[in-house]
Amino acid sequence: MAFMPQSVQDVQKAVETMIEDIQKKILIPKQKEAFLCCAKCCDTASGPRDLESCIMHCSKPSADSQKVIQQALGDFQERFQRAAMRCQDEVKDALGFEPSHSDQARAQSKFDSCMELAGKEFLQKVPKLKADLLAALQRR
Template sequence: MAEQAQSRVQNAIKDFINTVDRQHLRKHERQMHLCAADCCNDIDMTVDDVHRCVERCQAPTQRAQQYVQSELERFQDMLQRCVLQCQDEVKDKVGPNTSEADIRKYRGEFETCAIACCDKNVAKLPGLLDKIKASFDAGAL
């Protein structure tokens, strides 16, 4: 059961990344490459000038990628904190004399809680996608 929840999270993140890439990042990458190609067209530029020009072309794409990466890391941190909270709640119930039956029960409680964390956080991805889209649409990236 927990493996299915983990798989749902991984698939949702993969779909999220593919959507952001197709709808936003590829446009930036295309512009970056066209800009860099234009840098190479100017035969009067020195090698250093061309490198600086290419770096300027790369900067917006790098900022956009870093923004998306930081939002994904924040999402994963929230998920991890939720699962750790589940773990803490179960650990508080277990003592040195806890029976095997209770330990099995607590494992089940942990798994149920962790699955709920996965489902709750996966449900947040469409909102995160909207936030990222709004940042791109506003020209902030």
């Protein structure tokens, strides 16, 4: 397994913590509402089509919230991957044809430093990501 800079690990942990918090504050209550609404559908539906329509209506807010989260996390991950690719490109540009072991070691060190900086940069973006997600989810 390759070395992962501490700041990259910190980003991963911060995003996981953010997701857990959003699940507790927003998603689980919305899922509870959806399940209770679906249970009422079973009591009030006049037939199979009416039941299906009612259940779809009840499930929509929860499903929409999941989509918002998936989109935001996907965008964040893509941006982080682009930063990693930029680090990789910088290292490739610095290496010559048939690099020596010391050149490779320097390149690895340069890559690790670049990724450490990228991790620090993206760690600072997590609070805004969370605030934006909470704002978007509370509007739904």
